[in-house]
Amino acid sequence: MSKRNKKSTSTTVGQPSRRDRFLPAELLGISAALGVFVGLIVLIATREFILAGVSLGIAFILALVLMALFALAFKPNAAEVHDLEEQNAENDPGDRPSPH
Secondary structure, three states: OHHHHHOOOOHHOOOOOOOHHHHHHHHHHHHHHHHHHHOOOOOHHOOHHHHHHHHHHHHHHHHHHHHHHHHHHOOOOHHHHHHHHHHHHOOOOOOOOOOO
């Protein structure tokens, strides 16, 4: 059995991969690191803790929002499209009445 087959059988349908589970933590970590970097630069330049804290918060929020928008902008590959179609088929029973 090849590595690819072992990898595909290790995750069952409906369970996200480890990479998918840790993506939010990764985005938070990168945003926090960028915020701390900006905060330290402002603190070193101005020696004002309040201004450094505000700069840290602004940089953190801005980085988090921008990275989330960039993550949404990527087009899914064929495997992701197939997985989404499978999930929609499981969650879409045909006997559900229409809302109108």
